[in-house]
Amino acid sequence: MKLKTKIQLFTGIFMLILTLIINTAIYMLFYKVSADGDLKSLADQTERLVIAMKAQPDVISNELFRSFAPAEGMIRVVDQNGTIFISAQQLAQYDIPLKFSSNESQAIVKQGSEPDVAVISKPIIWGVGERAGEVVTLQVSTQLTHLNSTMRTLFTVLLMATIFMLVPIIIGGNVLSRFLLNPIKSLIQTMRENMQEANWKKIDVQNRSKDELYEMEKTFNAMIDHLKDNYEKQETFVSDASHELKTPISIVKSYAQLLKRRGTENQQLVQESVEAIDSEADRMGKLVEQMLALAKNKHSAAKERVNIDDLLEETVTTFQKAYTREIIYKKDASDDVVLTGNKDQLEQVFYILIDNALKYSEGKVEVCLAREHKQLLIKIRDYGLGIPEEEQARIFDRFYRVDKARSRDTGGTGLGLSIAAAIVKEHQGEITVQSKVGEGAAFIVTFPIA
Numbered sequence: 001m002k003l004k005t006k007i008q009l010f011t012g013i014f015m016l017i018l019t020l021i022i023n024t025a026i027y028m029l030f031y032k033v034s035a036d037g038d039l040k041s042l043a044d045q046t047e048r049l050v051i052a053m054k055a056q057p058d059v060i061s062n063e064l065f066r067s068f069a070p071a072e073g074m075i076r077v078v079d080q081n082g083t084i085f086i087s088a089q090q091l092a093q094y095d096i097p098l099k100f101s102s103n104e105s106q107a108i109v110k111q112g113s114e115p116d117v118a119v120i121s122k123p124i125i126w127g128v129g130e131r132a133g134e135v136v137t138l139q140v141s142t143q144l145t146h147l148n149s150t151m152r153t154l155f156t157v158l159l160m161a162t163i164f165m166l167v168p169i170i171i172g173g174n175v176l177s178r179f180l181l182n183p184i185k186s187l188i189q190t191m192r193e194n195m196q197e198a199n200w201k202k203i204d205v206q207n208r209s210k211d212e213l214y215e216m217e218k219t220f221n222a223m224i225d226h227l228k229d230n231y232e233k234q235e236t237f238v239s240d241a242s243h244e245l246k247t248p249i250s251i252v253k254s255y256a257q258l259l260k261r262r263g264t265e266n267q268q269l270v271q272e273s274v275e276a277i278d279s280e281a282d283r284m285g286k287l288v289e290q291m292l293a294l295a296k297n298k299h300s301a302a303k304e305r306v307n308i309d310d311l312l313e314e315t316v317t318t319f320q321k322a323y324t325r326e327i328i329y330k331k332d333a334s335d336d337v338v339l340t341g342n343k344d345q346l347e348q349v350f351y352i353l354i355d356n357a358l359k360y361s362e363g364k365v366e367v368c369l370a371r372e373h374k375q376l377l378i379k380i381r382d383y384g385l386g387i388p389e390e391e392q393a394r395i396f397d398r399f400y401r402v403d404k405a406r407s408r409d410t411g412g413t414g415l416g417l418s419i420a421a422a423i424v425k426e427h428q429g430e431i432t433v434q435s436k437v438g439e440g441a442a443f444i445v446t447f448p449i450a
């Protein structure tokens with residue numbers, strides 16, 4: 001069932017039930033008030049008859065009762081044996097039971113399809129004849145014909161009102177469903193268009209009231225922005241990656257062709273080509289490895305407690321053994337320097353930063369570990385070329401290199417810092433650079449400690 005039909009059905013049935021309850025309550029209340037009024041006037045009439053009987057007992061006769069009987073009612077008297085000994089009636093079209101009762105009572109007796117009957121029963125002491133002094137029951141009753149026709153009119157009026165009420169209820173349900181469904185329909189339409197045409201269409205939220213549907217549309221627009229951003233980043237990544245791979249491939253290809261043409265005659269060319277192909281293969285291998293590392297860092301790796309002091313010391317020692325360069329490690333913290341994180345990933349960050357410091361400088365490299373407030377601070381400093389201020393914000397972008405030719409000579413891919421930044425972010429840390437051209441660069445990594 002469509003949502004629109006559901007809303008219309010629900011509001012329609014709900015309002016109909018509500019109207020029926022209200023109308024029934026009005027009907028019953030009106031009947032009760034009117035019937036009580038009729039009973040009260042019948043009781044007054046009975047009282048007047050009793051007073052007349054008491055005042056002049058000798059006038060008690062069928063005529064007296066007939067003259068006191070209501071227009072559509074009757075007056076009857078029953079003795080203790082249940083024998084009706086007086087019965088006077090006008091146009092009474094009904095028959096109701098009469099029993100002796102020592103209590104006064106008022107009642108409305110239902111008559112099926114005929115008008116109801118109001119009945120007053122009152123015990124009195126009979127004043128004349130052989131029954132003088134005997135307690136008897138006087139019953140005065142009347143058919144409520146007038147009330148019956150009033151109730152019928154009221155029923156017709158209420159029924160008509162209910163039918164007329166249905167019209168605004170149906171219109172209201174229609175307006176409500178349209179109000180709710182229009183934004184949903186436009187959302188579905190926009191989603192379809194986005195899927196079919198692969199564009200990034202958003203919903204126009206101007207001049208809309210600030211309700212939950214507005215929030216939904218705004219969230220949808222934000223999601224489109226986010227998807228577009230990610231899509232564009234991915235596209236740039238793929239085109240940058242293929243561009244980066246193109247150069248080593250074309251170098252390998254041209255050396256291979258050279259070898260094919262002249263390789264057999266020239267031993268020196270063979271040597272040179274094999275070396276170039278080998279180094280380009282290494283470069284491609286490194287590129288692919290780093291791209292994989294970038295993709296892998298998107299998923300959080302298993303975390304453990306890592307002693308950063310031990311880890312830095314190990315990494316520095318590895319570099320000291322591999323290079324004949326001065327690499328100094330200094331720890332300025334006496335406290336605990338343990339971090340919760342992934343050891344391999346953290347090691348990769350330090351590896352990238354120390355490797356860069358060695359690549360882009362010729363002098364010494366300093367690695368320093370300190371603890372400040374609730375932060376661990378790792379600084380890797382070199383005294384090399386430095387990085388121009390306007391380039392500093394971009395060096396963390398994928399494939400970005402300040403000096404492309406130089407970076408290529410040093411075997412750089414432009415991916416190292418973006419991998420380091422992704423890992424640090426994954427560990428809730430931050431990476432910044434301080435540098436002046438000609439004075440070297442300092443990369444500072446901070447991690448929060450619990």
Ligand code: ADP
Pocket residue numbers: 352356357360361382384385386387395396400401402403407411412413414415416417418440441
């Ligand atoms: P690459 O593989 O080219 O080194 P990175 O992402 O590690 O890629 O670094 C990006 C660029 O930032 C480098 O190409 C280089 O120009 C610059 N850079 C990084 N570290 C240093 C440093 N210590 N000193 C000077 N320049 C640096």
